[in-house]
Amino acid sequence: MTAALPAIAFDRIGRDRLPALLRTMPKAELHIHIEGSLEPELIFKLAQRNGVALSYPSVEALRAAYAFTDLQSFLDIYYAGASVLLKEQDFFDMAWAYLEKAAAENVVHTEIFFDPQTHTARGVPMQTVILGLHHACQRAHQELGISAKLILCFLRHLSEEDALATLEAALPWRSYFIGVGLDSSERGHPPEKFARVFARAAELGLHRVAHAGEEGPPPYVAGALDVLKVERIDHGVRSVEDPALMDRLAAERIPLTVCPLSNLKLCGVKDLADHQLPQLLSHGLVAMLNSDDPAYFGGYLNANYLACFEAMPSLGANEAYVLARNSFEASFVSADQRAGWSARLNEAFVAAAA
Ligand code: HPA
Numbered sequence: 213m214t215a216a217l218p219a220i221a222f223d224r225i226g227r228d229r230l231p232a233l234l235r236t237m238p239k240a241e242l243h244i245h246i247e248g249s250l251e252p253e254l255i256f257k258l259a260q261r262n263g264v265a266l267s268y269p270s271v272e273a274l275r276a277a278y279a280f281t282d283l284q285s286f287l288d289i290y291y292a293g294a295s296v297l298l299k300e301q302d303f304f305d306m307a308w309a310y311l312e313k314a315a316a317e318n319v320v321h322t323e324i325f326f327d328p329q330t331h332t333a334r335g336v337p338m339q340t341v342i343l344g345l346h347h348a349c350q351r352a353h354q355e356l357g358i359s360a361k362l363i364l365c366f367l368r369h370l371s372e373e374d375a376l377a378t379l380e381a382a383l384p385w386r387s388y389f390i391g392v393g394l395d396s397s398e399r400g401h402p403p404e405k406f407a408r409v410f411a412r413a414a415e416l417g418l419h420r421v422a423h424a425g426e427e428g429p430p431p432y433v434a435g436a437l438d439v440l441k442v443e444r445i446d447h448g449v450r451s452v453e454d455p456a457l458m459d460r461l462a463a464e465r466i467p468l469t470v471c472p473l474s475n476l477k478l479c480g481v482k483d484l485a486d487h488q489l490p491q492l493l494s495h496g497l498v499a500m501l502n503s504d505d506p507a508y509f510g511g512y513l514n515a516n517y518l519a520c521f522e523a524m525p526s527l528g529a530n531e532a533y534v535l536a537r538n539s540f541e542a543s544f545v546s547a548d549q550r551a552g553w554s555a556r557l558n559e560a561f562v563a564a565a566a
């Protein structure tokens with residue numbers, strides 16, 4: 213268990229000092245799709261390197277197409293962007309670019325989603341995907357001092373048989389990923405569809421998370437908990453529509469990996485000022501911020517923190533502290549590691565309040 217808030221509160225840290233504190237505070241990122249970190253410049257570079265034809269004539273034209281109306285309109289372009297990834301080096305380069313940015317933003321730990329089916333369906337071997345990403349994580353730990361772990365996600369628009377086969381195909385590299393997740397088109401693909409593959413993952417000792425309550429209704433959040441036995445909910449923002457679910461999430465300390473700029477870009481909210489984050493925090497939920505698909509949604513982790521604190525007047529230094537502390541509490545690392553990062557966080561806030 214993470215310690216309660218320290219006796220000293222951080223109200224005395226003025227709003228003018230928040231941006232610097234948000235940027236420099238140590239934090240974890242627990243919801244980032246590595247294919248969603250692929251910047252248009254790197255897409256074009258890899259397309260050229262691999263002789264892949266793109267439907268956009270330039271980086272600018274591709275970026276201009278990033279005007280989404282909902283999750284599916286984004287996913288269509290996101291899967292097209294991933295088509296340039298063919299070789300182990302491509303996966304390494306993509307992950308390395310993200311890890312360099314994350315380390316520069318004082319992300320001390322990151323749990324990275326990857327979508328093997330997006331690649332194996334195009335004939336890219338599982339080994340190519342996992343080794344490229346793993347080597348980037350390993351090198352980032354050595355050279356950038358950032359801790360990075362992988363979570364294998366199943367695409368929920370595909371069948372459970374496909375997900376089961378994907379998990380089995382990844383088992384030779386079982387030690388290179390810490391858990392499984394569930395992403396892609398949520399509506400019409402309830403968590404119950406993946407009961408068996410999540411049970412198999414549990415048998416294998418893997419952590420379990422699932423996207424739920426992003427576009428899907430509150431029962432998808434309950435289904436992910438009850439049927440998939442997930443330890444965290446990705447997004448989960450629509451939980452605010454069900455008071456009993458909110459009480460349960462708070463009582464069971466189920467973390468929600470909230471992605472505000474993603475919700476804004478995919479039109480889940482019209483304005484960041486309308487976002488559910490303040491409600492989730494005031495209800496005592498273990499929420500923290502994440503970037504989801506930073507190359508597509510207008511910013512990496514610090515951009516999410518800065519935009520929320522600018523748009524939401526109820527967020528101050530206490531909330532910044534709680535969000536960062538929640539990011540450690542919700543992470544799949546040892547209690548010792550979490551305690552070490554939390555101690556660094558305390559020091560940063562105590563120094564800022566002095
Ligand atoms: O925000 C998302 N939701 C569902 N699937 C995804 N795959 C990448 N990003 C997302």
Ligand SMILES: [Zn+2]
Nearest residue numbers: 245395446504
């Ligand atoms: Zn996501």
